[in-house]
Amino acid sequence: MQGIIEKVTELLDNGTVDRVLAWKAGEFSYDRTPAVFDKESGLYGLVYDSFCVNNLSKYLIEESKKDGKVLVLMKPCDSYGLNMLIKEHRVDREKIYVLGVPCKCKVSVDKIKATGLTGILDIVEEGNDIKVTTVYGDTTLDRKDVLCDKCMVCKDKVVVVYDEKIESDETAGIEKLDRMAEVEALEAMTPDERFNFWRSQLSKCIRCNACRNVCPICSCTKCVFDNDNTGISSKANVDSFEENMFHIVRAYHVAGRCTDCGECSRVCPQNIPLHLLNRKFIKEMNELYGTYQAGTDAEAKDPLTAFTKEDAEPSVIYNR
Amino acid sequence: MSSVNNEREEILRMSGVDPTKCMKCGKCSGTCPAFDAMEYHPHQFVSMVNKGNIEPLKQSNAIWQCLSCFACMERCPRDVKPAKLIEAVRLTVIREQGMNHLESENVPCMLDPELPQQAIVSAFRKYSK
């Protein structure tokens, strides 16, 4: 953290960058919200710790349109999203200074609350302990037990695109879960069970568009669902079909491009496991077209804009 | 008939060879240094296993005469790997006999500085299951 502040200060002072996109402390001590700092505002409030969950890459679309150069703190898993934005020309790489920062998996405040704690006043991280102060007293939780779901299946701890990076050998010391286990569990169900599962999940959707807005890939100038000329525009789910439609189309549009950053599920106020849709596509493409991780680089063709003459026929699906 | 087929499938599974890839050019047999000592030659292994005609191969001396030098594999333009097939037939025989003729712990005392490395590896291939 101190190293980061020093580096950022140095780059801001020597004029390499004009602004800094990072996180700042919010209303509560454990709230972290993306924020832009500049020379004028100073770095007051800039923070990087285990509560800085947000993927900052998407903010760069707007930030890189502005004059001057913006420094961004880039966690490993978010850097894949940045690579996709570079690949798709959604950001101006020239105007971005990427400072890679280490990540030892993020802590989920929701999970802390889910342990039953209420009246939380403060949460402090000390090594592997998460110390929670509540109006009822103090509790210490093991960090491993309250990590974000997406961190439990972390892809990698390597920042894939950066100008400079700060290393750390700290790890969360957890055993990673099988990323596809949840998808496989669903696949093992009967079609009717799956249908009921997804109906029960998707019917919760309130079309707040949080999943769309947080997604670094879902960055269309104008979304098809907001565009009256597409014939499928809709602002709210009128019936079950539209609930399905929105999420199928969204998953399809990011298929092959989704980096599996898990932000969609994290921000969903209705706790719909949206990442399971994206992951299904990832699993299927990996199995049928060879392993591919979107965002590893800014050049490779994604599976849906590529083909081989020997590709599987669509009938593989119904021959299963 | 079905057991013959099973044997064919088993040998193909063990060897990882797809005999249908063979274009019958004969380069394997043209290359083979043990050709004259083998009554069935590398290209015959490919076609006979493909046809399920495996018993004569199992009875043959050829499986023991093969040097497992892998020249046929190296040269095969279609990547068929005849040597792997021969080895798989040999292993089938060894497994049926249920015997290891060579234990690794007995090897050091048999070593002779003159012995080519390949012969040792080859001996392992032939005499242990």
Add this chain to the structure above:
Amino acid sequence: MQVNESSKEFKPCIVAFCCNWCSYAGADLAGSNRLSYPADVKIIRVPCSCRVNPLFILRAFQRGADGVILCGCHPGDCHYTTGNYYARRRMTMLFSMLDYLGIEKERTRVEWVSAAEGAKFAATMNDFISTVQSLGENRKLRDLRCKE
């Protein structure tokens, strides 16, 4: 069972997307040869199988289609050289997703039918219809407002 009895009577609504160069011509050939298949199939002409957006298929189901089939040139024969290769991947992914959501996967299909394969076109349609008939009416992915 009531469902089984009525399945014979059940007239499914089938949308068939056919590429202009091969499959639409194949359908024409089926017609020229008087090879019949049920009238439940309605063909929409598209320039290439790669023109078919998954949206169209979802839309068809929304509006009450019971089955959707996409026909294109055989891989390697695409008029535009590569279109059906893209279509093949796209449809594989869409079908996989529909299956994952619990929609009967048999309601969707991709078949490669050349301009010379009139008989295959008719046979394919007959086969597809009987599959969809045995599944009955599509209820899972449908906007109930669209059909009275």
Add this chain to the structure above:
Amino acid sequence: MHKIGVFVCWCGSNIAATVDVKAVAEAASKEPCVVYATDYQYMCSESGQNLIIDAIKEHNLTGVVICSCSPRMHETTFRKAAQKAGLNPYMVEIANIREQCSWIHKDMAEATAKAIVLARAAIAKVQLNKPLIAGESEVTKRCLVIGGGIAGIQTALDVAEAGFPVDIVEKKPTIGGKMAQLDKTFPTLDCAACILTPRMVEAGAHENITLHTYSEVEEVSGFVGNFTVKIRKKARKVKMDLCTGCGLCTEKCPMKKQPNEFNMGLDKRGAIYIPFAQAVPKVPVIDVEACLKFKTGKCGICSKVCTAGAIDYEQQDEIIEQKYGAIVLATGFDQIKPTKFGELGYSQYPDVVTSLEYERLMNAAGPTKGHLLRPSDGKPPKEIVFVQCVGSRGQSCRDKSYCSKVCCMYTAKHAILTKDHYPDTNIHVFYIDERTPGKNFDEFYRRAVEQYGVDYIKGQVGKVYEENGKLMVQGSDLLANEQITLAADMVVLAAAIEPDKTARSLGTMLTASMDTNDFFTEAHAKLRPVESPTAGVFLSGMCQGPKDIPETVSQAGAAAVKVIGLLTKDKLLGNPCVAHSDEMLCNGCSQCARVCPYGAITYVDKEFRVPGPKRVETRRVAVVNEAVCQGCGACTVTCPSTAMDLKGFSNRQIMSEVDAICK
């Protein structure tokens, strides 16, 4: 508000016998926007068309739906009729109620109901149709042929004869290509030079043909009818206009130590050289890598002996720019050097040669003046072993997966020619399959066996090694189930052929697609074999796939006909059903360009006003080149924001059809 007319055709009894046409017209008339609906016996007849024309005029129709036979049959007919009536031809939609309805259904009620649905779908679609105007582009009446071998020469001559100017770009100092290196040609055994050189001379002298030898294509832009090409004319250091081709300079050059490419390196040439006696143009070129003048600044003998004063050491590369309407790829092939086949000893033993080297050894103008002498000691070989399929038909990294096609025949040719000149030579041929599908081909091969007694051995060679001054060739004789070893004086390898190495970069420049072997892909394997998928680019000769001389020449002629057909047109009328990008929606993400098989999509940075006081924003947006786009629609599905849409088959149009059918 549209005014739509619906015309239901009886097609005699073809439709009317199974479909109640009156009921269809009646039902159609109740559809929204339909102001006129009628039926008629034969809509495609002149009176039927007049009926349509009159109705368009009388009712001021803005859209027309014809319920008739397949659009593949009469869409053009009806579009033309609409145009006569002053309606945009793309405001016509066809409901196919014959092939896809009346002909396949027997029950009248069922067929009628389906016909009504099909009519409804067409009516729904036509309401979203927009008048389309096919783009026109000028055609530059000039053709570029890349490659000056027999393929390029033939195409150039045919196009030039039709009256169009043609430029040939050849990277070597002379045209002629591989055929010039051949001795005789199968199966007639006429001399390659005797039949080729007149063609070369003709091409060199033709008033419509410009030769750019020792030149390469540097850059290509534009599209069908309108290519702009930059050609680098490499400095020969010899002035073409002054040189008389006397050859004195090449004789006097002191640096005669360079491997002679034309003779496959089997003899030497000078630093200033003419590749071969019949070269066109017969102008020498200085190999600056080898020339003393360029290496040390001394010498200059060639300049001194040249009475014409043609030597110009200061000459620089020149870049010329030219516009073309059509481009023909005739980049040809090379024979692989079988150096990766260590077991065959090509790199090790001088008497193991490739067939092209053998060709030069047989040739009267070759390094041995036509006497068959082996390279190692210059003695005539008595035992020669030919090995076929070296590097062809394989799957390993050193092999080509395809059959090189010409080797069986030229090996038979070599065998026959050798036996003809030296009857006491013994010839053995190791073969896998003898492939002779061609006119008089098998007869030719049989002659080698029956008349000349060539020993054909079914099997492959495992290794070649030297013993007592002989090349020992160990291989299998599969029919005898034996391993045999032959003692040979020479071994000739029928090494695989491969496309010219420069083809790949040309392919990229021209967006002409290639297969995994770097052969150019044809627009359609069966129906458009001489066209590349990129409009205006044509294929001639080996660059498309292995072929022999007659095949090459016929393909070259076919390519020429396609070129002539294109250049004869003054203007190209595009297909207006092409992709179009809505720049307000485009994200500039490049996904569409990744799937476009034609390279029709480019991106530009464009300024847009955005909300806020005088703010502008630069965005990258896709632009479709309508002359290049063929309208497949691959891009439309890839575009997540539906900025990319296809005219004539728009998202909305197709969805309206879906809606109408599913109603």
